[in-house]
Amino acid sequence: MIVTIDRIGHLGDGVAQGPNGPLFVPGMLPGEVVEGDLQDDQLTDFRILTPSVNRVKPPCPHAKTCGGCLMQHASDAFVADWKLGIVKGALAGQGLTADFRPILTSPPKSRRRATIAARRTKNGALMGFHARASDMLVNVPNCQLLHPDLMATFPGLEALVKIGGSRSGEVSLTVTRSLAGADVMVTGGKDLDSALLLELARATEAHGFARLTWNGETVALRTAPMQRFGKALVAPPPGAFLQATAEGELALLRSVAMAIGPARKIVDLFAGVGTFALPLAERAEVHAVEGEAAMMAALEKGANMAQGLKRVTVETRDLFRRPLEPDEFKGVEAVVIDPPRAGAEAQMAVLAKSAVPVIASVSCNPISFARDAKVLIAGGYRLDWVQVVDQFRWSSHVELVARFTRA
Numbered sequence: 001m002i003v004t005i006d007r008i009g010h011l012g013d014g015v016a017q018g019p020n021g022p023l024f025v026p027g028m029l030p031g032e033v034v035e036g037d038l039q040d041d042q043l044t045d046f047r048i049l050t051p052s053v054n055r056v057k058p059p060c061p062h063a064k065t066c067g068g069c070l071m072q073h074a075s076d077a078f079v080a081d082w083k084l085g086i087v088k089g090a091l092a093g094q095g096l097t098a099d100f101r102p103i104l105t106s107p108p109k110s111r112r113r114a115t116i117a118a119r120r121t122k123n124g125a126l127m128g129f130h131a132r133a134s135d136m137l138v139n140v141p142n143c144q145l146l147h148p149d150l151m152a153t154f155p156g157l158e159a160l161v162k163i164g165g166s167r168s169g170e171v172s173l174t175v176t177r178s179l180a181g182a183d184v185m186v187t188g189g190k191d192l193d194s195a196l197l198l199e200l201a202r203a204t205e206a207h208g209f210a211r212l213t214w215n216g217e218t219v220a221l222r223t224a225p226m227q228r229f230g231k232a233l234v235a236p237p238p239g240a241f242l243q244a245t246a247e248g249e250l251a252l253l254r255s256v257a258m259a260i261g262p263a264r265k266i267v268d269l270f271a272g273v274g275t276f277a278l279p280l281a282e283r284a285e286v287h288a289v290e291g292e293a294a295m296m297a298a299l300e301k302g303a304n305m306a307q308g309l310k311r312v313t314v315e316t317r318d319l320f321r322r323p324l325e326p327d328e329f330k331g332v333e334a335v336v337i338d339p340p341r342a343g344a345e346a347q348m349a350v351l352a353k354s355a356v357p358v359i360a361s362v363s364c365n366p367i368s369f370a371r372d373a374k375v376l377i378a379g380g381y382r383l384d385w386v387q388v389v390d391q392f393r394w395s396s397h398v399e400l401v402a403r404f405t406r407a
C-alpha cells in the first residue's frame with residue numbers, strides 16, 4: 001500500500017493514517033510518500049516514493065543499523081522545529097502557551113557520558129549500541145555523538161569486557177569524561193574475586209582510567225574523577241547524574257542564571273552534585289537539596305574546597321515525600337528546580353502557594369513540565385519564557401528551562 005506520512009511520533013517514527021488507525025514507519029519524515037507492506041500497525045519492506053525536502057544523508061555511517069540515533073535522516077532545522085513542537089504540544093495539552101527562545105543544540109561529538117553495551121565473544125568482545133528495538137549490538141567506531149575522549153576509551157573498555165565480561169549475558173559500561181580521565185562504571189560483569197580484582201586494577205592503570213566501579217564496587221581509583229562547576233571542583237559518586245554535554249550544561253546554566261536575575265538567596269531543588277548550585281554560589285547564597293546523600297556530600301566537599309563562594313548549605317531529602325514547606329521559602333529570592341522525568345508534583349504544589357518571586361524550572365520531560373507549569377500558573381505565577389536545550393542530538397529527548405514569576 002501507499003501512504004503519506006503526516007507527522008513524527010514521540011519515538012521518532014513517521015506516522016501515517018492506515019486502514020485501521022495510525023501506521024508507524026521508521027525513519028520517515030512528514031510529507032513523504034511511502035510504499036510498503038502492511039503488517040499490524042507497521043509498514044514493512046517499504047521504499048520512499050517522494051522524499052521530504054528535509055531529508056539529508058545521515059552524517060554517521062552506522063545510522064542505518066545503530067539504534068543510538070533516530071533522526072540522522074532529518075535536517076538540523078527540521079529536528080529543531082520538531083523538538084520545539086514537542087514542548088509546545090505538551091503545553092497545549094494543558095491549555096498553555098509560552099514565548100520560546102531559539103533552541104540551543106549541542107554540537108556533534110560532544111556527549112561526555114554514555115552507556116555502552118558489550119558482550120564477551122569467543123575471540124574477544126563485541127561493543128556498541130543496540131540496534132533499533134533489538135538486542136543485537138552494533139559496533140560504532142565512527143560514532144558522531146560521543147566526544148573523542150569517550151571514543152578513545154573504547155580499547156580500554158574492550159579490555160575490561162575481555163577480562164570480566166561473561167559470554168552468557170551483556171555487560172553495561174557507563175563512561176563519563178572527567179578532568180582526570182574516564183570514570184567507568186560496569187554492571188553485569190563477572191563476580192569479583194581477588195584474581196579479577198587484580199586484573200581490573202591493572203587494566204585501569206594501563207588504560208589511564210580515573211576510576212573503575214565494578215558491579216557497584218569501586219575497584220580502582222587512580223585519581224579522583226573531578227568535574228568543574230564554576231570555581232568548584234567536585235568528585236561525583238559513581239553513576240551520579242551529570243548533564244550529557246558540557247555545551248548543554250552551559251546553555252542550561254546560562255538560562256537558569258538569566259531566569260533568576262540578581263537573586264541573592266537561592267534554593268536549588270534536585271541539586272545533584274551542584275551543576276547549578278555551585279556556579280550560582282559565586283554571587284548568591286545557595287541552599288541545595290537532593291535525595292542522594294553521596295551526591296550531597298560531594299557537592300558540600302566541592303563547595304568547602306572552593307575559593308570565593310558565598311554560603312552553600314546542603315540537605316539530603318526526598319522531595320517527593322517531603323517537599324520543602326512554605327516557611328522554608330521565607331526570604332528566598334529564587335528557586336531552581338530540576339526534577340527527574342516524573343516531575344515534582346508535590347514540591348510544585350507547595351511552590352504554587354509560596355511568595356518566591358521567581359522560579360527557574362529545568363526539565364527533561366515536557367509532559368511532566370507542562371503538568372507542573374499548570375499548577376504554578378493556577379497558583380498565580382506567570383510563565384515568561386521557555387528555552388529549549390537539545391543535548392541529545394538526533395534523539396527524541398528534549399530539555400528546557402522556563403522562567404516563572406509571581407504575577
Ligand SMILES: C[S@@+](CC[C@H](N)C(=O)[O-])C[C@H]1O[C@@H](n2cnc3c(N)ncnc32)[C@H](O)[C@@H]1O
Nearest residue numbers: 241270271272275290291318319320338339340
Ligand atoms: C535531572 S537530575 C538534576 C541534577 C542537577 N540539577 C544537575 O543538573 O546536575 C535530577 C536529580 O534529582 C535527584 N532526585 C531524584 N528523585 C529525587 C527525590 N525524590 N528527592 C530528591 N531528589 C531526587 C536525582 O538524584 C538527581 O540528582
